[in-house]
Amino acid sequence: MTTVPEAVFDIAVIGAGMAGASIASALSSTHRVLLLEQEDQPGYHATGRSAAVFTAIYGNETVRALSRASREFLAAPPEGFADHALTSPLGNMFVARADQLGRLEAFFARPDIAPLTTWLDASATRRLCPLLAEPYVAASVYEPGALAIDVDALHQGYLRAFRRNGGALVTRSGLEGLDHDEGRWILRTATGAFASAVVVNAAGAWADNVAAMAGSRTGYVKPFRRTAVLVDPPADMEIARWPFVMDIDEDFYFKPDAGALLLSPADETACEPCDAQPDEWDIAVAVDRVCTATTLQVRRIRHSWAGLRTFSRDRLPIAGPDLDLPGFYWLAGQGGYGIQTAPALAQLLAARIRDEDCPEALRAEGIAYADMGTERFHLQPAA
Structure with missing residues (x-):
């Protein structure tokens, strides 16, 4: 039986924590974006339980580069993004x-x-x-130079910008099915069915489950x-x-x-x-x-x-296309660094989805598309 979607979007983002909110916000300036969240409110899991610290010396070399690339946004967000500063001195x-x-x-x-x-x-x-x-x-x-981060203000800033751009947030909408049909993805959820040309898997701890539902390889995260x-x-x-x-x-x-x-x-x-x-x-x-x-x-x-x-598997975030599935992208595996690297990762993945060059500010930190995508796992033995 064919599923008839209730609404059609350019991009559907699964998961409304910091990863999902940041990429949905970035993409909503150029696309019609749906943001799906299984809980009653966004940010219930990892985002709402963060240690709320920015440090440019924590994590592996790639994570440190992503953190450095995120600092400017966190220290001086765009006008109107938040009602007060997102960070304060900590050390x-x-x-x-x-x-x-x-x-x-x-x-x-x-x-x-x-x-x-x-x-x-x-x-x-x-x-x-x-x-x-x-x-x-x-x-x-x-x-x-380490900083304390107001995680809620950062998260709400992304969601506010997303809504201002016309994005649609649907909560209590756990994913029940994900199929690719006639060039688009059909997302069956607890609140109905939706369609989109592109899906972004920003489901955090559930990212592997979402990938399995889509028919991708599992075991990435x-x-x-x-x-x-x-x-x-x-x-x-x-x-x-x-x-x-x-x-x-x-x-x-x-x-x-x-x-x-x-x-x-x-x-x-x-x-x-x-x-x-x-x-x-x-x-x-x-x-x-x-x-x-x-x-x-x-x-x-x-x-x-x-x-x-x-x-x-290699302790690096995933921010790129799934090589096995058309129009399916990952934004997952951020480990304990997802809050402080969110601005850079959202900027990187949004540019890749738009088929643009990797942003200069990220390349200046030594960050490349190939380092972040799933292509690297095809060259690695399974764990």
């Missing part, structure tokens, strides 16, 4: 024990990290964050759970100016968060796509690791939560 610090100094030195020596950072000895490190225990910290690499905890700070310390602090081996991180301290064990537990919930063991590990590195004493947990960080 970021990678710390090391004496036995980790070799790894910290190697990190500091990288050519794209050294210009953005300062090497601090133990005393200087503790002056910036007095919570760190004196016997624990040997040195740190400090990034003064996999979600992993990460835990966060809010606790009371020491009563005798003013924490507002403390930086984001991460262990050089990424065994934990903590940062000030609206008068509380946010702790994480930086866990990475493979799981199925779901409404992620924190595990008691991971909560305990977060507290133990941070308390070991600091003088913090945790007497109660204010709040805990978990989110899903979705990685590709």
